[in-house]
Amino acid sequence: MGKYDAMWEKLNIDLPAHEGLMEVLGKFYGDIYLSQQGRLQGMEYLDLVLSEIHGLRVKELQEAKQLQGRKVIGTFCVFVPEELTIAANAIQIGLCSGADAGKEQVEKLIPRNTCALIKSFMGFKLARLCPFTESCDLIVGETTCDGKKKAYETFGKIAPMYVMEVPQRKSEQDRALWKAEILRYKETLEKLTGNTITAQSLKKAIVIVNNKRKAIQRLNKLRVADPVPISGRDALLINQVGFYDDPERFTNQVNLLCDQLEEKIARGEGVAPQGTPRLLMSGCPMAVPNWKLPYVTESSGAVIVGEESCVGTRNIRDLVDESGQTLDEMIDALTDRYLKIDCACFTPNSERVDNILNLAKETRADGVLQYTLLFCQPYAQENFRVEKSLQDAEIPSMVIETDYGMEDVEQLKTRIEAFVEMVK
Numbered sequence: 464m465g466k467y468d469a470m471w472e473k474l475n476i477d478l479p480a481h482e483g484l485m486e487v488l489g490k491f492y493g494d495i496y497l498s499q500q501g502r503l504q505g506m507e508y509l510d511l512v513l514s515e516i517h518g519l520r521v522k523e524l525q526e527a528k529q530l531q532g533r534k535v536i537g538t539f540c541v542f543v544p545e546e547l548t549i550a551a552n553a554i555q556i557g558l559c560s561g562a563d564a565g566k567e568q569v570e571k572l573i574p575r576n577t578c579a580l581i582k583s584f585m586g587f588k589l590a591r592l593c594p595f596t597e598s599c600d601l602i603v604g605e606t607t608c609d610g611k612k613k614a615y616e617t618f619g620k621i622a623p624m625y626v627m628e629v630p631q632r633k634s635e636q637d638r639a640l641w642k643a644e645i646l647r648y649k650e651t652l653e654k655l656t657g658n659t660i661t662a663q664s665l666k667k668a669i670v671i672v673n674n675k676r677k678a679i680q681r682l683n684k685l686r687v688a689d690p691v692p693i694s695g696r697d698a699l700l701i702n703q704v705g706f707y708d709d710p711e712r713f714t715n716q717v718n719l720l721c722d723q724l725e726e727k728i729a730r731g732e733g734v735a736p737q738g739t740p741r742l743l744m745s746g747c748p749m750a751v752p753n754w755k756l757p758y759v760t761e762s763s764g765a766v767i768v769g770e771e772s773c774v775g776t777r778n779i780r781d782l783v784d785e786s787g788q789t790l791d792e793m794i795d796a797l798t799d800r801y802l803k804i805d806c807a808c809f810t811p812n813s814e815r816v817d818n819i820l821n822l823a824k825e826t827r828a829d830g831v832l833q834y835t836l837l838f839c840q841p842y843a844q845e846n847f848r849v850e851k852s853l854q855d856a857e858i859p860s861m862v863i864e865t866d867y868g869m870e871d872v873e874q875l876k877t878r879i880e881a882f883v884e885m886v887k
Contacts, residue, residue, distance in 0.1 A: 467518045470525060474597040481592055484564070485517065488752055495758045499694060501734065503727070505720030506697060512704050516751070520707055521594040527554060528598070534656050537599035539584060540607055541778045541804060542629050544645060544797050549668035549710070550660045551652040557706030558584055558596050561750030563867045565590030572617050578838045579866040580750065581614045588622060595707075596622065601655055603648070605629050607808040608841055625651060631810055633802055642798040649794070662790045669783045669793065675710045676779040678717035683776065685724045686768050687826060690733020692724045695744065695767020696757045702774045703751045740765040740883050743828035745819055745849070747836045748773035753867060756834055756875065763880045769826040771819050772834075777804060780818070807841035815845065816852045823858050830859040830886040832879070837866045859886050 468478060492513055512520065527533040534553040536543075539560060548555040563579070565586030573585065587593035596602070604615040604626045615626050627644050630637035649660055658664075682701065685692055701720075705713055727733075742765045744757065749772065757767055770776060783800045787793040805815035823831055831853055835842045846862050853860040861882045865871055 467522065470522060471517075471594055474521075474594050475591055476594055476597065477591040480590060481517070484562075484592055488562075489514070491752055491754070495754050496696060496700065499696070499734070501732075502697070503693075503720060503723045505716065505723050508716045508720075509697070509700050509704055512708055513700070513751070516707065517594050521598060523709070524554060524556070524595075524598045528600075534600040535598050536652075537596060537602040539580075539603075539611070540605045541773045542605045542607065542627065542801060542806075543603045544648065544801060545710070546665060546668040546672050546783060546797060547645070547649050547652055547660060549671055550664040551649075551656045551658050552664075553600075553652060553656050556595050556598075557703075557750065558599075558602070559587040559593035559750075560584040561753035561867065564592050573614055576838050577610050577614070578836045580748070580836060580839075581610050583750075583867065585614060585618055588618070599623065601625055601651075603627060607806055608839070610838070610840075629806075629808060630802075631808060633809065638798060638802060641802055642794065645794060645798055645801070660790070662788065662793065665790060665793045666785070666787070669785055669796070671710050671714075673782045673785065674714045675705060675717075676782055678714045678721070679705065679779045681721050682717060682724070683769065683779075683826075685721060685728060688728045688733070689741075689827070690731070690735060690737045690739070691741070691766050691768055692727045692733055694734045694761055695742075695770070696754060696761060698767070699749060699754070699757055699770060699774065702770065702778070703749070705778075706750075706774075735761075735766045740829045740886050741768045741827060742766070742883075742886075743769045743771060743819075743823050743826055743831045744775070744834055745771035745831050746834040746842050746846075747839055749834075750774065755867070755869065755872065756832070756863060756865065759872060759875050760832065760879055763876055763883050765879070765883045765886075768828055769822050771815075771822050773806070776818070776822060777806070807845045812845065816849055819849055820852060820856055820858075823853070823856075828858070830861070830882065832882070833860060833862045835862065835864045837864050 524535050536548050536553050536555045537558045545555045560580050560583040568589040569582045569586045588596050602622050602624050606612050606628050615624055618624055627648055630640050653659055744767055781800050781803045784796040787796050805818055833846050850860050
């Protein structure tokens with residue numbers, strides 16, 4: 464019996480199927496990440512987190528629940544305010560949703576032509592493959608697309624589900640709705656945990672989460688260097704780990720990594736030769752282990768220098784104002800910060816186009832790959848406007864629509880290699 468089998472069995476995980484998943488994930492990780500040359504020592508932290516992603520971190524969660532009475536909150540989206548979760552002395556984690564799992568079971572409950580992310584989070588639950596999902600005392604969804612909204616109705620019958628209503632516009636009325644949703648979530652957390660969120664606890668939590676965002680902001684600024692000191696694959700991995708790991712430990716480790724990257728830049732060292740085509744990735748989120756497109760891109764002679772995504776700059780671009788002293792002032796600061804998120808669920812959404820153009824310039828990108836999951840209507844619709852704006856700015860771009868399957872890898876490689884040749 465493996466060292467975590469008893470814990471997984473207690474969480475009702477399907478042990479044989481889970482063992483198979485971990486074997487595939489381990490090989491996938493080795494091929495995509497460990498095969499890279501010249502990785503920094505700091506990356507060992509990320510390798511450890513990934514190798515123990517369903518083991519050590521889940522064990523920490525179980526100990527926090529049993530020994531400290533803390534609650535675990537699972538999320539699928541960057542709209543769920545981690546500051547409130549921490550202020551209530553709970554733990555917030557992202558849930559499994561980046562690989563095909565339980566497909567046959569899922570398609571008995573929701574339409575086949577649903578995006579891979581939605582089918583994945585439901586599949587992991589139905590196939591009993593995600594110890595994070597099984598550790599949750601509450602799972603918080605949000606209304607960022609119709610597919611998710613309807614899927615949560617079904618998901619709520621098999622998991623402890625709570626849904627926040629994200630407005631579709633950003634008027635004063637929408638702000639009032641969103642503030643009410645934040646207050647409703649605060650009350651839900653207080654009832655679940657038995658802990659009252661105070662100005663003191665929220666202020667401390669705001670600083671913790673802001674520091675996490677600042678660490679990734681620092682990392683992203685270092686990627687402007689040429690040669691680029693870190694691969695897009697590793698940068699994506701850092702963003703992904705940020706959804707799972709303890710926030711203060713994660714911040715410390717990313718800052719240590721940044722120290723090493725600064726030394727590397729000073730020595731003129733990079734992960735690819737100077738002048739390698741630089742690409743920005745834009746669009747849908749990439750949850751673990753959705754690494755297909757970054758791997759294909761960086762195997763095609765380019766290096767990824769930024770991610771305009773929920774697993775990227777959309778999650779860390781804006782900080783919460785730390786000047787508030789009262790609980791009301793801090794709730795207002797949270798409301799304003801989270802309403803700046805430029806998710807494709809908003810209409811109109813010109814902010815996102817502006818942010819992509821600015822990020823392309825800041826990262827000195829030679830081109831933009833717009834990544835959209837098949838059947839993801841909000842991002843597919845915005846592709847047209849983003850492409851036109853990039854054309855006007857004379858920045859080459861290409862739209863990639865795919866899912867979590869591997870059948871189209873060769874086709875993607877052919878298209879991306881041609882795009883890289885064009886932007887050289």
